[in-house]
Amino acid sequence: MKNILEVQNVVKKYGEKVALNNVSLNIPQGSIFGLLGPNGAGKTSLIRIINQITFPDSGQILLDGEKLSQHHIKHIGYMPEERGLYKSMKVGEQALYLAQLKGLSKAEAEKQLKYWFDKLEISDWWNKKIQELSKGMAQKIQFVVTVLHQPKLLIFDEPFSGFDPVNANIIKDEILELKKKGSTIIFSTHRMESVEELCDEIALIHKSNKLIDGKVVDVKKQFRTNTYQVGILSNEPENFKSILANQFDFQETNFKSLNNELQLNINLGNKSSNDLMQILIQNGEITHFTENIPSINDIFIETVSPK
Amino acid sequence: MGVLSLIIKREFISKVRNKSFIIMTFVSPLLFVAFAVLVGYLSSLRSDMKHIGIHDESGLFFSEFKSNDLFNYTDVSLIDEKILKDSVSLKAYEGILFIPKFDNLKEYENGIQYISDESPSLQFVSDLEKTMGNKLTRINLTNSGIDTLKIDEAKADISVNLVKASGEETVKGLNEIKIAIGALFGYLIMMFIIIYGNMVMRSVIEEKTNRIIEIIISSVKPIYLMMGKIIGTTLAGILQFSIWAIVGGILMLIANTVFGLNTSSPSMDMVSEMNPDLISTIQLYLKEIAMLPIGSLIFFFLIYFIGGYFLYSSLYAAIGAAVDNETDTQQFLFPVIAPLMLAVYIGFFTVMNEPHGTVATIFSMIPFTSPIVMLMRIPFGVPIEQIIISVILLFATFIGIVWFAAKIYRVGILMHGKKPTWKELLKWIKY
Numbered sequence: 001m002k003n004i005l006e007v008q009n010v011v012k013k014y015g016e017k018v019a020l021n022n023v024s025l026n027i028p029q030g031s032i033f034g035l036l037g038p039n040g041a042g043k044t045s046l047i048r049i050i051n052q053i054t055f056p057d058s059g060q061i062l063l064d065g066e067k068l069s070q071h072h073i074k075h076i077g078y079m080p081e082e083r084g085l086y087k088s089m090k091v092g093e094q095a096l097y098l099a100q101l102k103g104l105s106k107a108e109a110e111k112q113l114k115y116w117f118d119k120l121e122i123s124d125w126w127n128k129k130i131q132e133l134s135k136g137m138a139q140k141i142q143f144v145v146t147v148l149h150q151p152k153l154l155i156f157d158e159p160f161s162g163f164d165p166v167n168a169n170i171i172k173d174e175i176l177e178l179k180k181k182g183s184t185i186i187f188s189t190h191r192m193e194s195v196e197e198l199c200d201e202i203a204l205i206h207k208s209n210k211l212i213d214g215k216v217v218d219v220k221k222q223f224r225t226n227t228y229q230v231g232i233l234s235n236e237p238e239n240f241k242s243i244l245a246n247q248f249d250f251q252e253t254n255f256k257s258l259n260n261e262l263q264l265n266i267n268l269g270n271k272s273s274n275d276l277m278q279i280l281i282q283n284g285e286i287t288h289f290t291e292n293i294p295s296i297n298d299i300f301i302e303t304v305s306p307k
Numbered sequence: 308m309g310v311l312s313l314i315i316k317r318e319f320i321s322k323v324r325n326k327s328f329i330i331m332t333f334v335s336p337l338l339f340v341a342f343a344v345l346v347g348y349l350s351s352l353r354s355d356m357k358h359i360g361i362h363d364e365s366g367l368f369f370s371e372f373k374s375n376d377l378f379n380y381t382d383v384s385l386i387d388e389k390i391l392k393d394s395v396s397l398k399a400y401e402g403i404l405f406i407p408k409f410d411n412l413k414e415y416e417n418g419i420q421y422i423s424d425e426s427p428s429l430q431f432v433s434d435l436e437k438t439m440g441n442k443l444t445r446i447n448l449t450n451s452g453i454d455t456l457k458i459d460e461a462k463a464d465i466s467v468n469l470v471k472a473s474g475e476e477t478v479k480g481l482n483e484i485k486i487a488i489g490a491l492f493g494y495l496i497m498m499f500i501i502i503y504g505n506m507v508m509r510s511v512i513e514e515k516t517n518r519i520i521e522i523i524i525s526s527v528k529p530i531y532l533m534m535g536k537i538i539g540t541t542l543a544g545i546l547q548f549s550i551w552a553i554v555g556g557i558l559m560l561i562a563n564t565v566f567g568l569n570t571s572s573p574s575m576d577m578v579s580e581m582n583p584d585l586i587s588t589i590q591l592y593l594k595e596i597a598m599l600p601i602g603s604l605i606f607f608f609l610i611y612f613i614g615g616y617f618l619y620s621s622l623y624a625a626i627g628a629a630v631d632n633e634t635d636t637q638q639f640l641f642p643v644i645a646p647l648m649l650a651v652y653i654g655f656f657t658v659m660n661e662p663h664g665t666v667a668t669i670f671s672m673i674p675f676t677s678p679i680v681m682l683m684r685i686p687f688g689v690p691i692e693q694i695i696i697s698v699i700l701l702f703a704t705f706i707g708i709v710w711f712a713a714k715i716y717r718v719g720i721l722m723h724g725k726k727p728t729w730k731e732l733l734k735w736i737k738y
Contacts, residue, residue, distance in 0.1 A: 015734055051525040053721070070528075078525045082723075084518025089321065100313050101526040145522070 003062075004029040004153055004184045005050070010059035012045050019045040021208040022059070027153075027186065027201070032179055034199035034216075035188040036296070038304050041205045043188050044081070047155055050186075051078050063153065074103035077151035081158045081188075083142050085130045092126035095145050102149040109148065116144045120170070135162050143171055147178060154178060155186045160194060172198070192297040202296065206304045216296070223294040223302070226268045229253065231261040231288030232280055240283040248276065261287050310527045311535050318539025322506065323546065332547050336555035344562045357401040362391060364408040365415070371442045378431075395422055402427060404435065412450075415443055486659050489683030492608045493654050495548075496615055496678050497647055503544040503616075504623035504643075507537055508636065511627030511720070520720045529717040534709075537620045607685055607694070614701040615678025618708050619643065625712035628719030635726045650676035654683040662687035672697050674704035711736065 005027040012020040020042045027033045037043050048054045050061060052068060061068045063075065086094055092113070099109035117123040120140055130138055139162050147154060159175070160168045175198070179185055189195060195202060196216075203213035212219055234240045240262070244250060250266040257263070262284075266276060273291075280286050294302075322328055356376065360383040363369040372380040383391055383403065391403045402423030409415055421427065421435065445455050511533075514520045523532055626639040653676065658667045662684050671681035671689070677697045681689070718735040719727070727735075 048521075048721070053521065053524050054717075073526055076525070078522070080518070080521040080525075082518040082521065084520070084522065086321070086514075086519055087517060088325075097313065097317055098522065098526070101310055101523065 002029045003027060004064055006062040007046070008060050008062070010046070010049060010056045010061065012049060012054070012056050018208050020056070023205065023210045025203050025210065025213060027184060029184055030179065030182060031200040032185045032187055032198050034195040034202040035186055035205065036195065036202055036300060037205035042208045043205055044157070046205070047078070047157060047188060050155065051076060074149060075152045076155065077146040077149065077153070078155045079142055079146040079157060079159060083139060083162070085138060085141060087131040088129055090126070091128050091130065091141055094130065095141065095148070098145045099148045104149050112148045113144070116148060120144065136164060136167055139163060140167065143174070151183065153184050153186065157188045158190070159187070160191060192295065192300060195296045204300065204303055211303050212299070219299060220294055223299045225292060225294065227292045228266050228268065228273065228276065229255060229288065229290050229292055230264045230266050230280065230286070231257055231259065232284045232286055233259060233261045234284035237262050243283065244279060247271065247279065255288070257288065259287050265292065311531050314527065314532060314535025315539040315542070318510070318536050319542050322540055322543035328543070328547070332550050333554065336551050336558055339555055340558040340562055343559065358399070360391060360394070360400040360403040361406070362386070362388065362403055363406045365406050367446065368406055368439050368442055371438050392422060395424060412443065412446060485686035486683065488604065489658070489686045490654060492682045493651065493679035496612055496682065497651055499544060499548070500616055500619045500647060503540050504620045507540050507620045508623040508627035509633065510536055510540065511624050512630065512633060515628065515720050516631065524720065529720065530713045533621065533624050533713055533716050537617060537624060541616065604685060608682060610698060611678035611682050611701070614698070614705050618674065618701070618705045619647070621709045621712035625715040625719070628716040629727050629732055631723060631726065646675035647679070650679035654680050658683045668693065672700060674701045677701050
């Protein structure tokens with residue numbers, strides 16, 4: 001698949017402090033790309049470089065195969081984590097102004113604004129000042145001005161923070177719809193459940209370095225532990241455990257179930273799942289058998305915790 | 308350039324729509340005129356006539372004192388000294404002039420007393436001394452057998468006519484007009500820088516604390532935002548200044564006709580009462596003012612205004628970007644205000660005395676003071692090469708400062724939390 005954005009060997013220093021240490025990323029067109037990392041890892045630095053707010057000390061960034069330059073600004077939409085709008089300016093005027101700064105003509109901006117305001121049912125806010133709106137309402141305006149100019153690349157920094165669950169869902173659906181229409185979305189967040197739900201690819205940045213990147217499935221494969229979660233109803237559980245211990249490493253575990261079975265986490269080691277299955281069948285009734293797939297959350301924590 | 312005009316427009320509109328801006332625009336000239344009317348009214352009040360008693364035992368001096376609107380002189384030579392002193396305490400007289408009788412005329416020089424409760428004004432005392440001194444001189448002259456009439460006839464008044472090397476005649480006192488015009492321009496620049504520089508700074512801080520800054524600069528280059536902000540605020544400032552001038556002028560006119568007060572300089576009927584000599588002098592003044600290079604003055608005013616204002620307001624913008632709130636601006640503002648104040652002092656004290664002295668010349672070259680100092684010098688005629696050097700220095704520094712301010716601005720607007728030190732500011736330039 002074609003990459004819409006290629007980050008190549010980007011280095012950024014603030015004085016002595018290295019914010020990005022030789023980071024390279026490829027973001028495929030039409031994907032939702034999760035940019036993950038703890039606070040202060042360098043995510044915002046990278047996002048600011050992509051937005052040409054700051055510039056890398058070395059390395060380069062290609063958008064659609066072209067070296068990033070001023071005219072690309074209109075192809076990027078950016079919603080920063082720290083939201084902000086002019087408090088004493090009217091919603092409509094403000095949105096028009098920001099859209100025009102992105103290069104839309106006034107007529108085009110008005111048309112797009114009408115579409116989005118109708119869609120999100122916020123048309124009657126047009127003449128209100130931002131300071132009269134609630135935080136969540138202001139967030140919606142912020143979302144609209146980010147996507148208004150139909151950018152190829154959308155960058156959302158913590159898009160769901162500040163939204164109630166209903167509005168968060170509305171925004172999530174809008175993001176998915178934008179993806180369907182062909183936009184590529186970079187998504188920086190700490191909320192791992194939304195990463196699981198939305199992202200096709202992820203990259204994890206920690207202490208200025210990129211540690212992991214790739215398709216979510218591939219990353220998970222890389223982190224699979226070869227352990228299975230097993231439930232078994234056995235007549236002689238102690239006897240079964242000693243038989244099992246001869247061939248597999250395991251610990252007892254807990255999961256929700258309707259039976260009063262023995263619950264185990266079993267590591268396959270160098271054997272296959274069928275080998276395990278055979279032992280289980282011989283010793284009782286299997287009620288549960290699934291691979292332990294690492295969640296993004298697990299991967300995140302495992303990668304960034306000090307070892 | 309499309310974005311720049313968009314930013315200028317927004318800044319201008321947001322300034323002009325601001326409630327405090329509107330109030331300031333229309334209330335300031337009202338206040339100003341109200342003060343002028345008040346001052347005019349107060350100064351038009353005649354002070355009470357003062358009664359001065361003259362106890363003249365010598366009989367030589369009383370006839371010299373002529374009563375007028377301010378002072379009424381009464382001959383109290385026949386009244387006892389003690390009673391007169393009581394009458395001063397009782398406020399019957401403002402004061403009593405005691406002139407004893409001396410045989411030797413020389414003794415009058417130190418033998419005369421003025422008794423009062425409130426100390427008299429210096430002007431009044433010196434008038435008394437002059438009146439009696441003149442009389443005594445005349446007596447001395449007559450006693451020496453000299454004809455005082457002849458002396459009066461022989462007195463000559465010389466008034467030196469000042470002529471420029473180029474041959475134009477000038478008038479004494481024109482220097483005051485020149486300094487007034489220069490001072491007006493210099494003062495305007497200073498006021499403008501302080502008022503609207505601060506406005507630029509507050510508007511940067513507002514964007515920064517609003518956090519909208521990151522959205523804006525993901526769309527436009529920070530330098531466009533900074534310049535747009537400065538230009539937009541300037542336009543709002545020019546509008547406000549013009550409204551002040553127009554509204555203030557109209558109000559002044561109304562105040563003049565309604566109250567009939569003498570709020571400005573001599574009114575017309577006073578001029579017509581003046582002797583023809585004075586009128587011709589005034590005409591000469593007007594001619595002189597008309598001969599001042601008004602065109603080039605205005606031209607240089609604009610040049611120095613633009614250079615100076617942009618120089619300072621980019622510094623204000625940089626300060627706004629460096630801090631998180633207005634209270635943190637103090638330590639950075641002082642070094643900005645200091646050269647402005649210095650320029651005004653030098654303008655008023657040094658340029659007035661010695662428009663082409665070393666100090667005045669040097670400070671009219673230094674870019675931070677030249678907009679004010681040079682403008683004050685220009686009406687006195689400054690060699691063109693000095694002006695050229697000064698303007699080049701000003702604009703070179705202006706470009707340097709804008710570059711420097713833009714660097715600080717670019718980094719500063721994204722920095723939140725702690726107040727930076729000077730050292731950190733310098734480090735930002737390298738980012």
